[in-house]
Amino acid sequence: MTDRRTVLKWSAALAATTLLPVSAVNAQSTGPLKVGFVYVGPVGEAGWTFAHDLGRRAVEAAFPGKVKTTFIESVAEGADAERVVRSLAQDGHGLVFTTSFGYMDATLKVARQFPKVMFQHATGYKTAANLGTYDVRTYEGAYLAGVVAGKMSKSGKLGVVGSHPIPEVIRNINAYTLGARSVNPAATTRVIWVNSWFDPGKERQAALTLLAQGADVLMQNTDSPAVLQAAQEKGAYAFGWDSDMHAYGPKAQLAASEINWGVWYTKVVGEMLEGSFKPQQQVWYGLKEGAIDLGRLGDMLPADVKQLVAERRQGIIDGSRPVFMGPLRDQAGKEVVAAGKDMNDKDKLAMSYYLEGVEGTVPGGK
Template identity: 50%
Template sequence: MHLNKTLKSLPLCVAAGLMAMSPVATFAAEPLKVAFVYLGPRGDGGWTQQHDMGRLGLEKAMGDKIKTTFVENVPETADSERVFRQLASDGYTLIFATSFGYMEPLQKVSKLFPNVKFEHVNGFKTAANISVYEPRFEEGFYLIGVLAGQMTKSNTLGFIGSFPIPSVVRNVDSMTLGAQSVNPKVKTKAIWVNTWYDPGKERQAADTLIAQGADNVAQNTDSPASIQAAQEKGTYAFSIDADMSSFGKKAQLSGTTEDWSGYYIAETKKVLDGTWTGNRHTRWGIKEGMVVMAPLNPDIPPAAVKVFEDKKAAIVAGTLNPFAGPIKDNTGKELVAAGATMAQATFDSLNLYVEGIDGSIPK
């Protein structure tokens, strides 16, 4: 018997009583739909893999309050604009764009979906519904330099760069400054491969740097190719984004990795409790647990380990800034005076090498 039909045939007072006695349907809140857009494959062993581990950590922490999805292998072209638009149309109200090159497409799509919250990694353009987040990568690279400066025998370091954008330039500069803090004789050679992930190009760059005398090579690319090259040639290397020591147990001295889960959890909670805002730029480092150093190679001498740990503790305490003066660029011009730290505008748009790095940054 249908309740609505029964109510129509009963006196008003009886119908009211039945309505009061009938169970009221309750509905659980719909889960928040959260999407992640990845530049590479989620099993790349580096950048994208770490973001996906952050997504899985978010799922574990938030349970049925959220529903996540991801789209991998999305190029930094108009294709990404299409992906962002589709996810927003499908009801995803929090979207993490995990590569620098998504910045302009995201700006376009955000205007079409003002109620969708967008988060962009490593960018610098915000909006009412866009916030930017990035690790303080320079802290990890400074510590890589501290190790490399103590472990090098040739006093020549190598760096494999992806694209010469400010966040990557800061890393080669910071690594060199860290190395010079323990070994003023250090010089750095850089090769730019103009890709985030191409194991063949990365391997070729590593081989070239080693042939040029670099016995410690760091990378700002995504594959473990440089670790493998160092393992084969008996030199040292450093991973980025993920611990790649399984590809070179003897070669990898350490590396700078990221744990994105804490940030993803914090931002998702803000959306759920209504406190999320746009027009923010968040930078987390070692202190906040977003930048995490890979385990140290057991072959590193204890004295070198102590220097590393002391400088790491100083970064956490806020008493060591990798870009504190005096700093000169590689033409000898003063960049940061003694007792000062790099101006924020210079830091944000950094496009020059510090003293000790050969050559010039590609245009």
């Protein structure tokens, strides 16, 4: 079960946390395995953090009586994250999941100080003997959303509300554009960055700006339903991101790119209970493993569009039609993937440029 009293205690007294020396670290005590989760936003009822919390709940359902989970929500990236992660380790948690890219350095630092605790960091790349990384191939959901957008857009102008210009987000933008241009070669994507994972006000304003510039289908890489709500107000289309957001814009949501973190969380916890778990670097689950999908296809989608989504989904799963199949060129026309070749994961993970069809420049890029 979830220790909500602990959640409230940490939320109120985080700044006063007393740090224990490394020698005071306790190994997992007898009884249920204590599993901690650190969230960058509020759990709410939609989005990135909500999807992670669904995964946490899946762990509780899969191992009744064998685990005790704790979650801390709305933890800022930086010093606050380090204090929270350390608090979980000190409090006897044998396994800690930190669920945002900006928690990377804090998680690594604490992991080195608590060698008997296992840590898992989402979307990062720094590891240790007791720290592994994991991610979901969200670009596969973004590509399928792009296929739908390309079919449903009347103007051929698409918009994306971006969070931070890191490879994870740039990859999703490119995949969305590739999906759209696979059915409408003239489609283009414009991006507005809000430099936040969760800021409904900024997300809404960015969405309204994109719509005013002529975009009629929006995607986001942010956590709130503000983009979908703005699209509904203006009679445009958008997608649920990370979870189904249909309730916030039923007339606007074409579909939802939904993450299932429970696939990985239940696997890790099961192996921890068996004593067989070993951290891995860059576990990357996708459609094939059931970790991502484009779900809740809207009633406004014609049957042929739904059928096309099913075909493209299967092509990604069986490898016959990968998302980043060449020939692919960047904005300057330089070939980045040759014809008939699929971009390797190393290059996907380092993606820092826009592909053809995306307008503007990557912030901080050359």
